Amino acid sequence: MAETPVRGSARSVAEVLAQSQVEQVLAELDSDLVGLAPVKARIRDIAALLVIDTLRANLGLESQAPSLHMCFTGNPGTGKTTVAMRMAQILHRLGRVRKGHMVAVTRDDLVGQYIGHTAPKTKEVLKKAMGGVLFIDEAYYLYRPENERDYGQEAMEILLQVMENQRDDLVVILAGYKNRMDTFFQSNPGMSSRIAHHIDFPDYGVPELQQIGLCMLAQQNYRFDAEATDAFERYLRLRMEQPHFANARSVRNALDRARLRQASRLFADRNRQLTADDLTTITGPDLLASRLFQPSVPAEAP
């Protein structure tokens, strides 16, 4: 079978966008994800590059496929995994990956427990991720410089080889805390040089966290009454001061606890006819019962 390059007919950016429907994903990204301005800007840049590359290819201008391996750094709960999933969709729409699925793994999925266990394990994960995005969470655990016989080294070597040789088949995204990823890259110059895009996820501010909370509630068919809206803002300010604050994840946990309290409140009143309004409303006391509002606050679970 002869390899003939497929040349599209699109000559303008608008035509490529219309054919790939990528604009829709970008719009969803803007509307669904709160804040994250630098991240969105970088994703737009990457999308623009891929669109221009498509146009170049249509005119027969040779250019090597850009390396799209990325590193997402940021504190917990800043949306790294969520953005990675979106990234897989965007890359798929732009024709950069063939399938557009995401395989999320951690060290345990890549590194084996005894000699000869690591290579097949890593390869199996890589095979599953082919045609999509491989998301390695807490990637800095892969390499442990303090133990020179660590099998993580072997996994890294296989990973690097595939990242270099099969760039068309898969995109690797590493994720982790900023400072630990920096240390990781310092001890692995090979990995650092193969990753073109380093994207830092900023922490959220109170207004952004509020908006995220409201989005989460709306998705689950809940809402705050006026008192709860107010209490939620106060709760967030207090919670951000606490240790183990995990941004959006802490918001989700807080809301889950508020739902528990709302449920017990309604449960206590056996004979009351409950309306849809009762069942969807989280009131001020549901939030104010949190330990954070008690006089002496022990550290709350993240």
Added chain:
Amino acid sequence: MMTNPTQRLTQGQFSFLPDLTDAEISAQIQYGLDKGYAWSVEYTDDPHPRNQYWDMFGMPMFDLRDPAGVLMEVNHCRQTFPSHYIRMMAFDSTRGVESVAMSFIVNRPQYEPGFQLERSEEAGRMMRYSTRSYAAGMPENERG
């Protein structure tokens, strides 16, 4: 009489066609993946038709989405056993089927000597026939 005029083993699908290119193999893999089959790679140096259980090269590959992953395994096997027979099999796990749905050879030795037909005469001038593959004539570690 030539029993094997093309000097090629004909087992499985596509075996009367010229060797498939990687692009064609990918297309077949994609077809299998779309059907929900799990691909696996096997190799042997004994092409006897009754040698049904070849050696597995790694585990069967479940939950794959893209042919590149399977092709990676095939190429790895080709590197390891350049002059063995290598075949790919697609396992259909549908309840009630649970068997191999596709199978074809993706690598063969440079030289394929074929088979010998052995006749043995039994009591009462009865003839018994058996086939023996020339390729497996040598001890295992001296073949190829």
